[in-house]
Amino acid sequence: MRYCVGIDLGSTTTKAVIVGEGGEILGRGITNSRSNYKVACDVALAEALIDARFARVSAELTPAASNEEQRGRLLRGLELRFREQQYRSHLAYFAAAVLRLLDAGGSASHVRAAVEWILERMSAETSTLYAEGGRRKSDFFRDVAGSRYMHLAEEASRERGASFDRMAGLFDKAILEVENRPADPDSFAVHARAAARALGESLPGLGAAVERAAAVPMERNAGVGTGYGRSTLPFPKDRIRSEILCHGLGAHAMFPGTRTVLDIGGQDTKAIQVDSSGIVTSFQMNDRCAAGCGRYLGYIADEMNLGLHELGPMACGARRAVRINSTCTVFAGAELRERLSLGERREDILAGLHRAIILRSMSLLARSGGVFDEFTFTGGVARNPAAVAALDGVVRENYGDLTMNISPDSIYTGALGAALFARRETLRCGSAEAEARA
Amino acid sequence: MTAPGDRSAAPARKDDSQLRQKRMMAEHYGRLARSPRTGEKNVYTFVPGNLTELVRSFDLLPVLPEINALQSAMRGKSREYISTAEKLGHSEDVCTYVKCDVGMLKSGNVGPTGEPLPNPDLLLLSYTGCFTFMKWFEILRQEYDCPVVMLHVPYQGDGEITDAMRRYVVGQLRDVVIPALEKLSGKRYDEDRLRGMLALSAQAEDDLVWVLKSAAHRPSPIDAYFGGVYYIGPMFTAFRGTPEAADYYRALRREVQERIDQGRGPVTPDGEMSAERFRVVVEGPPNWTHFREFWKMFADEGAVVVASTYTKVGGVFDFGFRHDPSRPLETLAEYCMGCYTNLHLPGRVEMLCRYLEDYSADGLLVNSIKSCNSFSAGQLRILREVERRTGRPAGFIESDLVDPRYFSAANIKNRLESYFQMLAHRRGAA
Numbered sequence: 001m002r003y004c005v006g007i008d009l010g011s012t013t014t015k016a017v018i019v020g021e022g023g024e025i026l027g028r029g030i031t032n033s034r035s036n037y038k039v040a041c042d043v044a045l046a047e048a049l050i051d052a053r054f055a056r057v058s059a060e061l062t063p064a065a066s067n068e069e070q071r072g073r074l075l076r077g078l079e080l081r082f083r084e085q086q087y088r089s090h091l092a093y094f095a096a097a098v099l100r101l102l103d104a105g106g107s108a109s110h111v112r113a114a115v116e117w118i119l120e121r122m123s124a125e126t127s128t129l130y131a132e133g134g135r136r137k138s139d140f141f142r143d144v145a146g147s148r149y150m151h152l153a154e155e156a157s158r159e160r161g162a163s164f165d166r167m168a169g170l171f172d173k174a175i176l177e178v179e180n181r182p183a184d185p186d187s188f189a190v191h192a193r194a195a196a197r198a199l200g201e202s203l204p205g206l207g208a209a210v211e212r213a214a215a216v217p218m219e220r221n222a223g224v225g226t227g228y229g230r231s232t233l234p235f236p237k238d239r240i241r242s243e244i245l246c247h248g249l250g251a252h253a254m255f256p257g258t259r260t261v262l263d264i265g266g267q268d269t270k271a272i273q274v275d276s277s278g279i280v281t282s283f284q285m286n287d288r289c290a291a292g293c294g295r296y297l298g299y300i301a302d303e304m305n306l307g308l309h310e311l312g313p314m315a316c317g318a319r320r321a322v323r324i325n326s327t328c329t330v331f332a333g334a335e336l337r338e339r340l341s342l343g344e345r346r347e348d349i350l351a352g353l354h355r356a357i358i359l360r361s362m363s364l365l366a367r368s369g370g371v372f373d374e375f376t377f378t379g380g381v382a383r384n385p386a387a388v389a390a391l392d393g394v395v396r397e398n399y400g401d402l403t404m405n406i407s408p409d410s411i412y413t414g415a416l417g418a419a420l421f422a423r424r425e426t427l428r429c430g431s432a433e434a435e436a437r438a
Numbered sequence: 439m440t441a442p443g444d445r446s447a448a449p450a451r452k453d454d455s456q457l458r459q460k461r462m463m464a465e466h467y468g469r470l471a472r473s474p475r476t477g478e479k480n481v482y483t484f485v486p487g488n489l490t491e492l493v494r495s496f497d498l499l500p501v502l503p504e505i506n507a508l509q510s511a512m513r514g515k516s517r518e519y520i521s522t523a524e525k526l527g528h529s530e531d532v533c534t535y536v537k538c539d540v541g542m543l544k545s546g547n548v549g550p551t552g553e554p555l556p557n558p559d560l561l562l563l564s565y566t567g568c569f570t571f572m573k574w575f576e577i578l579r580q581e582y583d584c585p586v587v588m589l590h591v592p593y594q595g596d597g598e599i600t601d602a603m604r605r606y607v608v609g610q611l612r613d614v615v616i617p618a619l620e621k622l623s624g625k626r627y628d629e630d631r632l633r634g635m636l637a638l639s640a641q642a643e644d645d646l647v648w649v650l651k652s653a654a655h656r657p658s659p660i661d662a663y664f665g666g667v668y669y670i671g672p673m674f675t676a677f678r679g680t681p682e683a684a685d686y687y688r689a690l691r692r693e694v695q696e697r698i699d700q701g702r703g704p705v706t707p708d709g710e711m712s713a714e715r716f717r718v719v720v721e722g723p724p725n726w727t728h729f730r731e732f733w734k735m736f737a738d739e740g741a742v743v744v745a746s747t748y749t750k751v752g753g754v755f756d757f758g759f760r761h762d763p764s765r766p767l768e769t770l771a772e773y774c775m776g777c778y779t780n781l782h783l784p785g786r787v788e789m790l791c792r793y794l795e796d797y798s799a800d801g802l803l804v805n806s807i808k809s810c811n812s813f814s815a816g817q818l819r820i821l822r823e824v825e826r827r828t829g830r831p832a833g834f835i836e837s838d839l840v841d842p843r844y845f846s847a848a849n850i851k852n853r854l855e856s857y858f859q860m861l862a863h864r865r866g867a868a
Contacts, residue, residue, distance in 0.1 A: 228852070242856035245863055268849075280860045282831055285853055367818055367834070369825075 001026070002219045004426055005048065006418025007041050008246065009033065009229035012266030012294055012380060016044035017415040018052060021221075023253075023423055027052030028412045032140040034179045037232045041225075044415075046183035053188045053213040054079060060209035074199075074206065077132075081195035083139075084130035086187070090141045090178055091126065095119045097174035105170075114162035115170065118152040138307055142175055147307070189214040222429075224422040226414050228267065241421050243414050244272055244283045250417030251376040252278025255405040259372035262361055262391070263413065264381035266294040269361050271368035284368040289328070292360030294380050296329045297387075300353055303333050304346065311350060315386030318351030325356075332356065351386060358390040362398065371395055373402040378413035382406050453705060455690045456669045462686065464551055466676060470499055471553035479559040479622055482578065484571055485752045487564035487591050487774035489615065491635040491679035491761070496623035500676060501555060503574070507538040509550040511726035511840035519545060520841055533570045534809045534841040536577070543581060560622050561586040562615065567593055567779035568812040587618040591774045597785050599775050607771035633763040635679030640760040645687035646674060647756050652694045653744040654797050657714035659697035661704040663743035664733040667724060675752045706737035715740030716861055719793045721786075721820065722805035722813055723748045727842040735851050739858045745793035747786065750778040754789075783816045787823045794828045800861045802832040803854075808844045831864065833857035 003018040003026055014037075016029040029047025034040050054075065061071050098119065102112050122145065128134060129144070138144060149171050157164035184190075192210045199206065225233030226246040233240060243263075251261040252274055261272040269292060272283045286293070301308045322344050326332040332353060339349045365371055375395060381387045392404055407413075473480060480499040483489065493500050510516045519541025520534055526544070528537050542548070549555040563575045563586055572588075579586050589610050592603045616627045649670060653662045660670065670690065677683035697704075703711035707730045718736075720743045725732050736743065753759075754776050762769040774780070781789070790802060802824050806814045821832045835853050838844035 242852070242859045244856040245859050279863055281864070282825065283856065283860065284834060285849075285856075369822065 001052070001216055002221050003052070004221050004419050004422035005045055005223040006246065006415045006420070006422055007044060007223065007225045007227070007233060008243065008412075008414035008418060009037060009041060009225065009227035009233055010266050010380075010414075011228050012298070013411070014040040014044040014227070015412050015415040016041070016048040017412050017419045018045075018048045019416075019419045019423055021423075023420060025416065025419075027055060028409060028415070030139070030411065032142055032179075033229070035176075036180050037229050038234055039180055039182060041233060042183040046185070046187060049218055050082075050188045052218070053192070053216065054082075056213035056216055057192070057206075057209045060212050061205065077199055078192070078195050078206070078210075080130055080132070081198045082191050084126060084198075085191035085194045087130065087141065087144065088123075088126055089187075089191070091119075091122060091145065093181060094141075094145060094174055094178045095123070097177040098170050101170050101173055110160060111162045111166055114153075114156040114160045115167060117160070118149060118156055118167070121152050122148050138309055141178060143307065146171065146175065222422040222426040224418040224425065226418040228265075239422070239425065241418060244270060244285075245280055246414040246417030246421065247378055248272050248274040248280040248283075248417065249278045249420055250413035250415070251378055251405075253416055253420055254407050254409075254413065255374060255376050257374040257403065258376040258405065260365070260368075260370070260375045261413075262365060262375070262377050263379040264292075264294060264357070264361060264377075264387070265379045266298075269293055269364055271361070271365040273369055273372070282368055284364050286360075286364060291329050291332075292357040296332065296357055297353075297381065297384065299329050299333060300336060300350070303336055304350075312354070312384035312386040312388075314347055315350035315354050316389065317347040318386075319345070320348055320351070321355050321390075322348045322352035324349070324352040351390075354384070354386040355390045355394075357381070358387060358394050361391070362394055371399040371402065374405055375399075375402055376405040376410075378407075378410040380411050382410040383408070453669075453693055455686070455693050456705075458686060458689065459669045459672065462677065462682060463672070466499075467549050467551040467553065467555075470501060470555055471549065471551065473499065473556045480556055481560045481562045481619070481622070482558040482575075483562040484564050484566070484568075485675050486568065486777040486779045487566035487589065488675055488678075488752065489562065489564065489589070489611075489770060489774075490675065490677070491632060491639055492611070492615070492770060493562070493619065494679055495628060495632045495635055496619045496625050498559075498619065498623055501558065502675060503539045503578075504535050505672070505675070506542060506549060506555065507535040507840050508726040510538050510542055511842075512729055513550060514727075515542070516727060516840040517842050531809060533574070534839050536570060536574045538840045539574070540577060540581075543578075557582050558584050560584065560618060562618075563588040564591060564774060565589065566591045566774055566777050567781075570812060585618065585622075587615055589615055589774070591777075591780060594775060594780055594782050594785060597782050599772060603775060604768055604771050607774060608767045611767050611770060629766055632766045636761040636763040636766055636769060638681060638684045639679045640763065642674065642678065642684045642687040643755045643760050645684075645691045646670070648691050649687070649694050650745070650749070650756055652698060653742075655698050656717075656798075657701070657703040657711070658717065658742045658744050658797075659694050659702060659704060661706070661711075661733075661736075661743050662749065663720045663724065663746035664706075664729070664736070665704055666743070666746055666749035668729075671749045671752065704742055707734045708737060711737055711740065711742060713740050714742050716801075716858055717742055717744045717797065717799045718801055718803050719744060719790060719797065719799045720746040720748070720803050720805060721790060721817065723807055723810065723839055724805065725837040725845050726840050727838075728845045728847060731847060732837075732845075732850070735854050739855065741854075741858055744797035744799050747778050747789065747793075750789075753777055754781075757789075757792075779812060783820060786816075787820050787827070790820065790824045791827050794824070794830055799830065800865070801830045801857075802828075803857065804832065804834045806834060806836045808836065808838045809841065810839060831857075831860060833860075 002021055005018045008015040014031050014033045018026045020026050027048040028051050029044045031043040058075055153164055153167040156162050196207045196210045224239050224241055225235040226241050226243045230240045247261055247263045251258045263270040269286045273281045275281050297311055298308055301311050324335050326335050480501050481493045482501045485502055485504050490500055516538045520537045522541035522544050523537035547555045561575045561578055565571055575586055652659050703714055759776055804817050804821050806817055825832045835850050
């Protein structure tokens, strides 16, 4: 299968989308961004290829599954077991790194005993973590493992007298080793096989479908990079596009009627106007200050000791939105603490914080020329239901009734645009990269 | 408006004009530094609405604090100077030219050549559309305890210069400014001498306009923003009305003609631009603390600025105005009222639209300055209106004049790259 890849290297996450020769999306992958950009890109691409192979498994299963619902359930089960296997693999690597660091650092025996206890507990609770309906702080190993490790380290510190700082320091070092681990090209085959075995014989032919999907050759035609770290991506200069163009084209591909795009990413907010072909006609980005971007929510999540994914759903439980005046992230944190001390409900405060970031993006939209029908909201923050609800309300107040598009895959908009640019390049250059390889 | 001896802005290979302007500026600053010993008197004044010919007709030397501030920035001194001014109680949001100037004053008033500048003998406040100018000289008056003369230039709120406005300015020149200059210099106002200087100004203006208009060629032989403020414009302000300025612009014109004949592009920080990919018009001042880096962001993308408004702060000459020796005071009044900072918003929009058209530009870029309300107020409306009228895309970036804390290279580069890619994408789709 030949594909074109678009990689969006953002400040918080790195996304990859692969499209087929007809421009159809084959797979999407995401990982947390890290200091080693190349590894982040490789991991995101590897995840997109895994996603594409899962789609292949689904196609292979079609004749065997009795109905769509059954197939869907089975695939979700397969993927959950796959993620469990993947987590176990990372955890084993992480544990080895921690123990190596312990050896090198010459730690006291009670620290070693505490760390070994943490690692054993983490390994033992993996099944619970990946049980049907299990709650995880995020999809990234750093967040999932970090959350559990720190929780257990607090307990170990309290009950076993080991230094929390020492244990936290070990995590910080070891997680870097895990994150700098190169992507494993055989990851799908290894973990999917194990996942299929774990599911037993719930559907005849599952193992064979996994084998056939794993065997499909994936050949890359071209790639285009975008995002904040794009200049460091392993692509030639002419294969790098600004995220503005990629978000414009990606939004157009997802919703062809799009005229205005709002993208709230980790550290910048973009208001983009596009024409009927997805070509950007004007744009505005926040410049002097990054308040009101995704990082704002990340900061608030940390302040409240919550996962980023938990913020929106909690804010949706608000009875009213507390007015938050500060546009500065740090000051908003101070306002948050003050409101909590005054006895305001966390849900209400969070709703106010979501409204504050949306109001900030409204001035950027106004600056770019306003909001036109259809309006598409993209970026990581578009996955947050409270942000979406606040935006919907404010946009309608200011610009009247219009179609507002939000895709569950909106975080991939930039990467999709980049992949489509890559495809165009392939068509234009007559597949120069492929020829060179041949 | 670069500093003699400044390396940060120096292109790889300099043209004769660049070397010559550097020499002339160094001589001017040397003369100022020696003036406490030679007895020459000076007049501190502003670039917009400057009365250089009139000042020089009394053998007085002009000192331009805005230029000193931007030169301090190019020498990497502005952060320290601004910090000094903030310690004295000047707010973070105040115009950074002012704070840089105050900090420089408090640090020995060392000019761009490394020699101290003389204290002002007179503060000639030409008030042309920037409210901060008044406050600035109010501060300097307190610091130096020296006389101030204010020339109040009426704003072109209706986009025209009326007889009453002209009379108002001429009256101030006759009744306030000239007597103050006579008193300072000990010389009588010599109108014939002024006429002679105005004639030289008009000659230099012809050549300056020719040079600016050369940017209509493809490729453009000049960069009308970075080159404009670096070696094309500054001579004009400090030396207008002198034979040296007239000679300089005649030579510059010949040099640019050669570039046109040879089909060569403009100088850039890394030498000559090899391929012109984008032609843009720029509104707003440049950033001076990262001048070279900022310029390179354009040059690396093959973007040349074919017209700019900041280079018209010291006077708008490309729509026909010339100093007229036959009406010396009236012409000075008209010059002051015609400066870019004194134009109303529709006038600025009109000018930008004409530039986009006349110079076949791909689009407009606005560099909005954090601490310059005078320039920045209305810029988004200007942007929107220019886009609407011309159909050409506009881009918006933000930085500051001389405060390095407000120049975020990664962000500006990101926005500029996005803007140029948008131009390319739209061109490809057209």
